[in-house]
Amino acid sequence: MKVIDQGVCAAKGFLAGACHCGIRKNQSKDDLALIYSQSLCQCAAVYTSNKVKAAPLKVTKKHLENGMAQAIIVNSGNANACNETEMESANREAQCAADFLKCEKENVIVASTGVIGQPLPISCIEENIQQIKLGNDQSFKASQAILTTDTIEKSIAVEFEINGVVCHMGGICKGSGMIHPNMGTMLAFITTDCNISSNLLEECLKENVKKTFNRISVDGDTSTNDMCVVMANGMALNAPVTKKTDSFTVFKQALRFVMEELAKKIAADGEGAGKFLTCTVKGAKTEQDAQTLAMSVCSSSLLKAAMFGSDANWGRVMCALGYAGVDFDPEMVDIYFKYKDQVIQCCKDGKALDFDEEKAKDILSQNEIEIISDLKQGDQQVSCWGCDLTYDYVKINGDYRT
Amino acid sequence: MKVIDQGVCAAKGFLAGACHCGIRKNQSKDDLALIYSQSLCQCAAVYTSNKVKAAPLKVTKKHLENGMAQAIIVNSGNANACNETEMESANREAQCAADFLKCEKENVIVASTGVIGQPLPISCIEENIQQIKLGNDQSFKASQAILTTDTIEKSIAVEFEINGVVCHMGGICKGSGMIHPNMGTMLAFITTDCNISSNLLEECLKENVKKTFNRISVDGDTSTNDMCVVMANGMALNAPVTKKTDSFTVFKQALRFVMEELAKKIAADGEGAGKFLTCTVKGAKTEQDAQTLAMSVCSSSLLKAAMFGSDANWGRVMCALGYAGVDFDPEMVDIYFKYKDQVIQCCKDGKALDFDEEKAKDILSQNEIEIISDLKQGDQQVSCWGCDLTYDYVKINGDYRT
Numbered sequence: 123m124k125v126i127d128q129g130v131c132a133a134k135g136f137l138a139g140a141c142h143c144g145i146r147k148n149q150s151k152d153d154l155a156l157i158y159s160q161s162l163c164q165c166a167a168v169y170t171s172n173k174v175k176a177a178p179l180k181v182t183k184k185h186l187e188n189g190m191a192q193a194i195i196v197n198s199g200n201a202n203a204c205n206e207t208e209m210e211s212a213n214r215e216a217q218c219a220a221d222f223l224k225c226e227k228e229n230v231i232v233a234s235t236g237v238i239g240q241p242l243p244i245s246c247i248e249e250n251i252q253q254i255k256l257g258n259d260q261s262f263k264a265s266q267a268i269l270t271t272d273t274i275e276k277s278i279a280v281e282f283e284i285n286g287v288v289c290h291m292g293g294i295c296k297g298s299g300m301i302h303p304n305m306g307t308m309l310a311f312i313t314t315d316c317n318i319s320s321n322l323l324e325e326c327l328k329e330n331v332k333k334t335f336n337r338i339s340v341d342g343d344t345s346t347n348d349m350c351v352v353m354a355n356g357m358a359l360n361a362p363v364t365k366k367t368d369s370f371t372v373f374k375q376a377l378r379f380v381m382e383e384l385a386k387k388i389a390a391d392g393e394g395a396g397k398f399l400t401c402t403v404k405g406a407k408t409e410q411d412a413q414t415l416a417m418s419v420c421s422s423s424l425l426k427a428a429m430f431g432s433d434a435n436w437g438r439v440m441c442a443l444g445y446a447g448v449d450f451d452p453e454m455v456d457i458y459f460k461y462k463d464q465v466i467q468c469c470k471d472g473k474a475l476d477f478d479e480e481k482a483k484d485i486l487s488q489n490e491i492e493i494i495s496d497l498k499q500g501d502q503q504v505s506c507w508g509c510d511l512t513y514d515y516v517k518i519n520g521d522y523r524t
Numbered sequence: 525m526k527v528i529d530q531g532v533c534a535a536k537g538f539l540a541g542a543c544h545c546g547i548r549k550n551q552s553k554d555d556l557a558l559i560y561s562q563s564l565c566q567c568a569a570v571y572t573s574n575k576v577k578a579a580p581l582k583v584t585k586k587h588l589e590n591g592m593a594q595a596i597i598v599n600s601g602n603a604n605a606c607n608e609t610e611m612e613s614a615n616r617e618a619q620c621a622a623d624f625l626k627c628e629k630e631n632v633i634v635a636s637t638g639v640i641g642q643p644l645p646i647s648c649i650e651e652n653i654q655q656i657k658l659g660n661d662q663s664f665k666a667s668q669a670i671l672t673t674d675t676i677e678k679s680i681a682v683e684f685e686i687n688g689v690v691c692h693m694g695g696i697c698k699g700s701g702m703i704h705p706n707m708g709t710m711l712a713f714i715t716t717d718c719n720i721s722s723n724l725l726e727e728c729l730k731e732n733v734k735k736t737f738n739r740i741s742v743d744g745d746t747s748t749n750d751m752c753v754v755m756a757n758g759m760a761l762n763a764p765v766t767k768k769t770d771s772f773t774v775f776k777q778a779l780r781f782v783m784e785e786l787a788k789k790i791a792a793d794g795e796g797a798g799k800f801l802t803c804t805v806k807g808a809k810t811e812q813d814a815q816t817l818a819m820s821v822c823s824s825s826l827l828k829a830a831m832f833g834s835d836a837n838w839g840r841v842m843c844a845l846g847y848a849g850v851d852f853d854p855e856m857v858d859i860y861f862k863y864k865d866q867v868i869q870c871c872k873d874g875k876a877l878d879f880d881e882e883k884a885k886d887i888l889s890q891n892e893i894e895i896i897s898d899l900k901q902g903d904q905q906v907s908c909w910g911c912d913l914t915y916d917y918v919k920i921n922g923d924y925r926t
Binding site: 171172173174175201203204205206237238239240241346423427428430431433435436437438440441443444445446448449450452468469472473474511512513515516517518520 | 573574575576577603605606607608639640641642643748825829830832833835837838839840842843845846847848850851852854870871874875876913914915917918919920922
């Protein structure tokens, strides 16, 4: 497997495009994107666990009942959630993409991101969609159009082999605030030309979500609009993957890599974030324990603020492990802070070590920090990803809607 | 029942005092406090649910096995948690108070608050405790000595009648960061001269904690050192409360009032807080549903940042209700923002209303805001208390330890 360019257009037969349709006031920022496959795709998706679900998710869920899709339309600037006309707008958005792309409305996936509670100005989309110029080199433009408070576009693509046939897979995503397990306000769209059945595609997606997107946290808020979609058009012409053979394993690993890279990009670009945090728990009895503990550390506002201040406050790591609701012996825990090959241990067997504060400050002043908690009580290890809590997070979220 | 002065010294036979013993570098800030009853008390306590428990809690728990106590020693500036000598230090702290007060070590409660992981300089306490001048007018001084990042001292007292006999109850507490249900870094000490059995005292305390201290949130972190203690010395000479009669109800209400006032003071003084938030959920099917939903709103970083920015972003209220894990119909929810007698409705039946943004801004610019979510699906109502998320929270916690 190797990393390649072109995001969602890396796989054969996929085109993308974007334009400014007018949902946003800022004309220099695109707000409408399309992803299109030249042939019908096997398709799977996962959605927010929030009880409040936006209309685009409801429409998409219906359209994916048969596991098939051909296009994705995404608007930013408005979540199309909690407003009187949301269902009508989401249906018109799908219809509008279908008309433009000359495909069936039922094969269109709809996604929206932005402010909740304001009617979507659907006519902007209907009147301007024809400005979009689709191309197999337009993934970057599409990936920029779907951003909200994100500061950088997020995409990745890989090449891998199934039984000697070269396949491609690529993805783009957005997400910055409202990021927490079970899908934060994030949208992720993944395309592949691998030939794989939709039930295996779905199984693969669901398992990988648990180990990738559900292991990031920016602020503990889970949004109404999140979804992760994967489309497979089979144009690589590999022998179809329909059983759990080695080919399936290869595909699953490729998908996990793409999803993990996208997830980390979201965590690193968390609203206001200055530092990317990897919270690793090792020596746990079970993988679930390790994940729960790592997420607890990764989600602690106090620890996140300490990382912002480059303060080796390992007591807050102990504290966050302690309230995670997992059974472990605090008196066996070792805690380390790490940047590349520099490591410092601050806590051994649950007690303070007399560590070098200067060295700790050096490590914590970097923009990528790993926080390692070794429970020494088993052999399971999980890393979760997050970011520091900064003045800018407060600033961005104190005045997002207006 | 009426509110009176003198905090923990309001009840007959209780003395308090404090001094600067040297744990803190700042000599103008006291760091050691005592609360003492002239006679032995019935006593009950609740502790942090954190798996990592500091030594003072372990010592206190042991000393309270018989439900009796006579004194409380509290130091600030050091949590006496996660260090090699914590158990020895906590025991010496109790012994030192016992020697000074001429009571049994087993009747001394020990509490500590401050940074985790550094050895407690116990000799500071042993060498300077004799500087404390106990008095029945020293509650204010004691309440100041137990503060850490708190900006104001927190105390309350009330007078109530049990069968025609006047009783008194008062409390002091501290807590600012690491505040979340199941006891955040908070210490609360309540004294009463009411004559009540320790088993009823404990029952009363446990039930009231659920409805008071467990309904506040500052940052979602639960600390290693929290405890809430109530001591009853019986010096009001009322007929003993030993059964669940009307007298018990009166006592329980007084305790709930004291605990709720202390809890609200903690929420209002949340680290960096500029605004006190009351998050009310009404029309819920069960009290537990209402509490879970209200706490979810109260804990949302996004909503807290919006309140800081005086932004009527009710979509974040919907969103926080939605991910609370409670079953309700989002399409029946009404949302209001309120300050005193000014109210504005922003959402009706789960959909946006076209509300007056100017009026909303006026309400949200106040320093006490109520956020009301009416589910219209039952008759249960719960309020939880919290504060906004500000630049100062980040500042305080980015550089607390150093």
